[in-house]
Amino acid sequence: MSYFDEAYEKTMEHEGYYSNDPDDPGGETYKGISRIFNPSWDGWKLIDLYKTIDGFPSNLKFMDNLQKTVKIFYKLKYFDVFCGDELDKNLAMKMFDCAVNLGTYRAILFLQKSLNVLNRNEKLYKDLFEDGSYGKKTHTTLKTYLITDSSELLAKLIMIQQGNYYFETMRKSPSQEKYARGWFNRIYL
Template identity: 30%
Template sequence: MADVAELIEALIEREGGFVDHPADRGGATMWGITERVARAHGWQGAMARMPQARAAAIYRRIYWERPRLDAVATRAPAIASEMFGTGVNMGTGIAVRFLQRALNALNRQQRDFADIAVDGAIGPATLGALDGFLRVRGRAGEAVLLKAIDALQGARYVRLAEQRPANEAFLYGWLANRIG
C-alpha cells in the first residue's frame, strides 16, 4: 500500500519552502500549498510562515482522504501515488478523471467491465472498474494503467503551455518532475 506519510514528505521536499513566481496564477505557495487553499483550511498567518506540519495535514485531508485515494491504494498503490501528485498539481477531480478515462479506454469495449461516468469522484463504480481491470490484467496491468494516466497528464501540461505562453516557464519542470 502507498504510504501517504512518505508521499507527503517527498512532495514537501520537492515543493520546497516559500515561492511566489510572477507567472504562476496560483500565487504564493508554502510547501506547495497555495495561499487560497491554506486560507480555505484555516491558515491566517503569512504564507512564508506556514508550518510544514500544517501543509502535511492539508495534503492528507484534501488530496488523499477526501478523494478516497486510500481505497485506490489498497488495490493499486502506484496508481494512488501518481493520482496524489497529480491531484496536488492539477486538482483531485482532474486526477480522478484521468483514472476514469483510462479505465474506460482500457476495458476493451466493455468486455472486461462496464464503462463508468467520468465525474471526478471515486465511488463504487470507479473502484469496481479498477478491480475489474486488475482482475483481467493483473499486476502488470497497473503499470500500463499508470502509463495511460501519465500520458493524459503530459498532454494536459503541453496544452496548458500552448494555451498560455507564460506557462512555458513551468512546462519543462512539470514534465521532468511531475510525471511518473
C-alpha cells in the first residue's frame, strides 16, 4: 500500500507556495521546489507563463496542471527513490519529509547511519557503507531490520539527525534562524 498521498499532504503543510526569499539558498521556490537545484523541472515553464497573468503568485494554486506536475515530481524524485511504497506509513512519511527538506542524499545517509547504530555491533547485519545512496544493500538491510525491529525507533533516529542538521545549519549561518520554527515543526517524534 502506498502512503505517498498522505506523506505528500503532510509535507506540503510545511512547504508553502511561491517564494523568492534572498536568504533561502534555494532562491525562487514553488512548494519547496527550488529553481536553483531543479532548473529543468517542467513546472518552471508554467510558472514563468503564469507570471504574465494578473494575480501572480496567488493564481498558481488554482492551476491544476501545475499542481499535478508538482505531485508527480515529488513522487518520482523524493518518494520512489527509497522505495517508499514498500515501507510502513510512519517511516515512509518521515523519510519523504526529510528527503524533501534536506535532499535524498541526507535522508538516505541518516537512514544508513541509523541502521548501523541499531545492528548491535554487526550481530544483526553488517554495517552499511554510509554513502547516501539507496541501493540494493541499503534496501536489503532495511528489510532485514524491519523483520524484527520497530520502524518507529528508526524514524526517531532519522528525525533526531534531521533536527541536529537544522541546529548546525543555524549555528554556521545565523541568517537561517528565521526558519527555525518551520524547520523544527517538521520534527514529530
